[in-house]
Amino acid sequence: MTDPTSARVAGHYFDGRTSARRAVALTLDAFGVVHVQGSDVDRFEPMAGISVSEPLGGAPRLLMFRDGAYCEVPAQPDRDAFVAALGHSDSHVVRAQSRWSWVAGSAILLLVVIAVGYRFGLPWLAEKIAERIPASIVATLSDQTLALLDRAAFDPSKLPEGRRNRIAEQFRQLTPPGGVPVPHEVLFRASPEIGANALALPSGTIIVTDELVKLTENDAEILAVLTHELGHVHERHGLRLLVESSVVGFVLTWYIGDVSSLAASVPAALLQARFSREHEAAADAYGANMLKSNGLSPALLASMLEKLEASHGSPGAAADDKSINDYLASHPATRERIEALRKR
Ligand SMILES: [Zn+2]
Secondary structure (H helix, E strand, O other), rough: OOOOOEEEEEEEEEEEOOOOOOOEEEOOOOEEEEEEEEEOOEEEEHHHHHOOOOOOOOEEEEEEEOOEEEEEEEOOOHHHHHHHHOOOOOOHHHHHHHOOHHHHHHHHHHHHHHHHHHHHHHHHHHHHHHHHHOHHHHHHHHHHHHHHHHHHHOEEEEOOOOHHHHEEEEEEEOOOOOOOOOOOOEEEEOOOOOOOOEEEEEOOEEEEEEEHHHHOOOOOHHHHHHHHHHHHHHHHHHHHHHHHHHHHHHHHHHHOOOOOHHHHHHHHHHHOOOOHHHHHHHHHHHHHOOOOOOOOOOOOHHHHHHHHHHOOOOOOOOOHHHHHHHHHHHHHOOHHHHHHHHHH
């Protein structure tokens, strides 16, 4: 009895005991029985007793019988239909991989895992690592960065030495928040290129440009900027950012295969450091606390932020002025910060 819908494929039969390879035809009848037929093979096997290997690229599918015998079925037009008729359904993963939506879903999930790791895991890791970096290394990194800045962007300060000493001394007299001293040193540099700015190196060296001093009406405004910078030092923001960019840089250079360039890039990484909104807000909060506990107003810092913003071009000015973008990139949400400080 033959069924007109019976599926038929060609393959090779192995009895599982010898290496003899016999060309056979396999048919599946309407009763669910596979007939394996060749020159010296004639075998009937209920399909319930046959297991089928997973599809593996262009490899033949194996139909395995319970007694150890098996058939190899190479790729051919009717093979998929034959395997499907055997009632074999490919495993979940194989089917899922062939479905575009599942592939897209896994890719998105992977991106989310990477993004969350980058956003939360990396800062956390950086904080833990930054806490453990020995002071001697922090000092060396900071000295190298200052040397690089002095070569590339800074000129000696033109402010009278007495003025510089007076500002540094006034700042030393301020009580830090919680009475916890933060080792620091205030330096002055001229920098027509950078303009009005202040920055803190991880060692506690705070550099103020002559251009910033010229923006101020009184020394209290300079002190306000210094309290903010001391906040960055206290919170180890520079180190944390350095570690973050080093981790990313290390992974990238490891991937590209040139680790030697990494050490040389450290000072540059410190210079290009862009503090996050969270870091700026934390430094503002530290500065505001320090100002208040010394009888000064946090509004001093707010007005300095306004002056700095204006000196680098306000957001309303000509959009093609490159300095605006540079300033805004390094000072996220200045407006928000000014308002938060005014409320303190
Ligand atoms: Zn800052």
